[in-house]
Amino acid sequence: MKKLSFLHSLMAVLMITAAFTACSEDDDNDTSGSSKGAHYDLTITVGKHGGMAKTETHVTLSVASLSDPDTTITFDGKGVEIADYTIESIYDDEFMYQVPSSMDRFSKLQLKNNELTVVQEQRFDKNTYTPRNYTHAWLDKNTLLIMSTTEDHTKVIWTKLNVKDMSIINEGTVDGIKVAEGYNVLSTSGLLTYRKSDKKLFYFYNNKGLTSGSNKSTNEPFFRIAVINPETMAVEQEIINSEAAQMQGSAYGELLQDFIFFDKDDNLYLTAFSTKSKKNYGQLLRIKNGEYDFEKGYNAFPDTKGKILTIQYLGGNKALVYSGDNAVGTGIQDVAYYYSIVDLNTKQATRLQYNGEDIAYSAGSFSQRSVYNAKENKAYFGVSNDTENRIYIYDVATGNVSLGSKLATGVYFDQIRFFEK
Incomplete structure (x- = not known):
């Protein structure tokens, strides 16, 4: 995962400017989606998985598609450094909203043509x-x-x-x-x-x-x-x-990771955890429509091996869950986190597989590497470890998992966000 020549060149570019547009298109890296309709914003760190770390350098790149397994998405000389702002934001279909590092205002932002634009601010x-x-x-x-x-x-x-x-x-x-x-x-x-x-x-x-x-x-x-x-x-x-x-x-709301969703019947689901033998174990709780307290005895992920880190509702009483395994590790840099599909009715979790084998553990506990594209009815989720930096695609209708695009080695993949406009 370490390529010093790449990291040095990237850091040199970032020291020159905080927002720039790639001067040429790479055959393996179509970024046109940043100004044409739906696109995905990928955020990486330099040196190690960043999460909420204020000292890490975060770089975000917009791409039109994550579907081609033969494409390698590169960041060298592309993307925008998130410098005066943070990667912890509120999102709608088109914009990001946050309190920036200046600590004096609310900001409405947009990443377009791989430049971070301040749309409007309110002190x-x-x-x-x-x-x-x-x-x-x-x-x-x-x-x-x-x-x-x-x-x-x-x-x-x-x-x-x-x-x-x-x-x-x-x-x-x-x-x-x-x-x-x-x-x-x-x-x-x-x-x-x-x-x-x-x-x-x-x-x-x-x-x-x-x-x-x-x-x-x-x-x-x-x-x-x-x-x-x-x-x-x-x-x-x-x-x-x-x-x-x-x-x-x-501590940080729902700015970095997704923890809450509603199903089609407006039942509320929340990720939580309890401690057993000094280790934290995740729970997926429910407040039924019309009720105000959690349903007694309901936990949709009773066999979790550690904390639940992120969750996306996929419709049809299914959710994509990224969670930890205490037996492997609990640190942000530990390769100890895995993806499951949870059935909210049967309260069973099935670890995701590719070609009949469990998808490898990933590093990065403070990450949001999964999104759901409702129009395609597909979930995109990322795996980042010592040997792999790749997107996988879960087809909700069929349950099949296929390979998506790769990310260049030497970067630490921490976030995917999907914008529809």
Whole structure:
């Protein structure tokens, strides 16, 4: 995985400019999709898997297709460095939204012709947010709700944005959420989602006890669910769940990885985990439509070997899950993570195979290497290890797995995002 000549040349290019367009087309690398309809944005790091690491260099490249197994996607002299912004973003069909490194505004961005364009920005007014540490929900196509805790993590703040012009519609504090007795802080951001069928917000969070003079904290035994009216931002119910200890990704919302989805019946699914013998094991929980607490005894992935890292709903009561294996490793650089298809009805997980053999373990726990293209009814997912840097394709209708494009050696593959416009 190490090619020093490649890495040195890439770093030299990145030091010259933070956003540029490739001057010529490589026969093996069609990037025209960045300006014509649907395209995939691939993000890699230099040196090691990056995830949330602020010190790693992230480079993103747009490509029209990931389907050709004979194509090798190269990044040398192509793509854009994500410098003043972060790879942790909110997405719609066309744009990215985030709090950038400047920590003073909301930004609406677009990667087009392999240049990162600032479409519009809105400076903070009353509430302020930190890059990477907030959560969100879409109330409708144009209304984006941002939530996080205050700097001292004792209160939950919110801001509603009109993404057409990035204007602040309203903002305030969720008065119904306070630190519980016996604890002194809340989850950094928590997790937020919106159920359309009854127009309710679900905010998942923990109370934490900080050790004096230390950053170490102890979570309460089970995390909480706040059911919120999105019009008034008033808490209508607070529930202490009894199914899992913690929800996945509570420090950085759902900005880097996907943890929540709804099925066609508007049942809500959430990835969480509990600890056994000092090891974390993932759970896939469900809140049924019309209910507010998790369904008792329901765990769609009871035989997981470690944490659930990402999840995509594929329709037909199936989900694509990327999860860890504690017996192999738990670090971000460990080759210890694998893909499964979970049947939400039977609560069974089947590890994905290619040509009758299990697809190899991958490195990169803080990654989002899978997307679902609904028009094709196919999921694209990436495997990155010492011998392979490749996209695989899962055909939802047939259950078949085929090879997709390869990525050049010498880079560390961390993210795929799909844009339809």
